[in-house]
Amino acid sequence: MGQLLIKNARHLIHDNELKMQDVLINDGKIVEIADKVTTPATRTIDAHGALLTPGLVDVHVHFREPGFAYKETVATGSLAAARGGFTTVLAMPNLNPVPATQAAFQQIKANNEANGRVHIYQYAAISEGLIAEDVSDMAALAADGAIAFTNDGKGVQTAATMLTAMQAAAKVHRPLVAHVEDESLVNGGVMNLGTRSRELGLPGIDPLAESSQLARDLVIAKATGVHYHVAHISTKESVNLVRFAKSQGVHVTAEVSPHHLLLDETHITGDNAYFKMNPPLRTPADRAAVIAGLLDGTIDMVATDHAPHSHEEKQGSFIGAAFGITGIETSFQLMYTHFVKSGIATVEQLLNWMIIQPSQAFNLPGNRELTIGAPADMALFDIDHEHTVTADEFASKGVNTPFIGATIYGQTLLTVVDGQIAYEA
Ligand SMILES: [Zn+2]
Known part of the structure; x- marks a missing residue:
């Protein structure tokens, strides 16, 4: 029976x-x-x-609880994950409290376990508030079950902090996941700096904010031997940097979101905040580069960066609206439609990007096969x-x-x- x-x-x-x-x-x-x-x-x-298929794996979701339950809760986020076909997710630490201490981490992990409908692995923060220069106690957090470390939402601004963080993460054999963004090049931007931002008269984020910090990190990653993972890669220069770093033996993996694969700044219909996310939609050349990078294995996996916000936070202009879009309920479907059904990729490649690579990169348990x-x-x-x-x-x-x-x-x-x-x- x-x-x-x-x-x-x-x-x-x-x-x-x-x-x-x-x-x-x-x-x-x-x-x-x-x-x-x-x-x-x-x-x-x-x-x-x-x-x-085996259950999908998403290494980049924002479930917003504790701290921002009006945007999403573990219950609603994990039901959304299941509705997207995901059975395992890795939850980001931009919460309140931020899991940079054992007390906060344990509280968040317990809530994930109590209310999650899918397997939820929790990231711990690299540093307090996602901005402090002092690095959190990674050994203790890893012992408590931190799957990896990241300050996602914020770039690590100084090389010294990143060096200390990578050394600590390497020591406990956990990936160091980076949202790469040099704040000195953001200039109050709300979208990509370029043709479309000029057309719309909106302030632009210099794409060098991403690639320049990524170049720095790759050098430090090589020196420390850490497994360095690039979140939501979005520019051509970044793809080239990861490709070169891999050729030099740097232990680096990268993820790309469905929206950076399927949309670029020319798709932005107007001053509509539903197109506002960080990193922003880039140029058609950048989009072509992330697609090429995914197809040639430079980019290892697809991750959603599922970032729910309230109705009020996403109404009106790019100016003032929150960064981020939801994605976990459309990710597989968009990728299947635009990559597999259109003939660019096979089902096998899609399952590799959405199950096998994420699972292997983050050392997740369980064999992800129908056997x-x-x-x-x-x-x-x-x-x-x-x-x-x-x-x-x-x-x-x-x-x-x-x-x-x-x-x-x-x-x-x-x-x-x-x-x-x-x-x-
Ligand atoms: Zn991010």
Whole structure:
């Protein structure tokens, strides 16, 4: 007797071939995969040929709790994750309190565990308030379960602090994740500095704010041997720097967001804050470079930077609105539609970017394959029918995405975490 039987699901086998089979789950594990499973189950779901994959992994989400529960909570954020097909996420530390101390970290971790519908790993902060020069006690935080360290939202402004942070992270074998942004080049900008900012008469962030700090970090990463991970890479120069650093043996990985792959500054319809995020949408040349970087392996993975905000915080002008867009409920679907269905990439590549690479880079437990004995963390996607994204369909509290109205394939039908249904359409 099985607990859950998923019939007629197509899943990836080898050489990018999809095969239609039945999958039986019991006690949180996959117990049988066959062309026809005849073992009875408590619940049977007919997938009608939908795509079954291991659960997606997102290494960059903002769940806003504690401190900003009006934007998102662990309950709503993790339901949104499940609705996107994600079973594992890594949660950012720009919270209140900031998890730079053991007390704050333990409180946040306990709340994640109590209210999370998916597996949530928590980042600890590099330093207090995400801005202090003194580096947090990484050994203690790692012992408490910090998956990695980052001050995401803020760049680490001095080389001395970054050197100390990388040495400490290397010592405890945790990745050091960087939001690269030199504040001396931001100039009060709200979008990319360039043609579009001049057209709209809005202040621009110099793209050198990202690449110049990244160049500095890569040199320090090489000297310390740390695993250095670049969050939301967005410029051509940054991609070139990571490509060169990899050729020099620097232990560096990089993530790119769906919005930096699919949009550039020419898509900004006007002074509409739903296009305001940090890093900002760049030029078509930058967008072409991040796509090329993802396809050639310079960029290792896709991560959403899911950043929910309240309605009020995203209304009106770029000036004054909050930075960030939501993404966890549209990430796989947009990537499937624009990379796989359009023929740029294969399902295998997509699953590599959204499951295998993130899992390996962050040393996450569990084998992320649909094999007998594997943890039953999986998602089922309808890749045959198109869907138009609407503002009222999200599980997230945030609806701040420029992809409302987009036509997508791959709506999530079912997400299973540890053998239990976490989301069902
Ligand atoms: Zn960031």
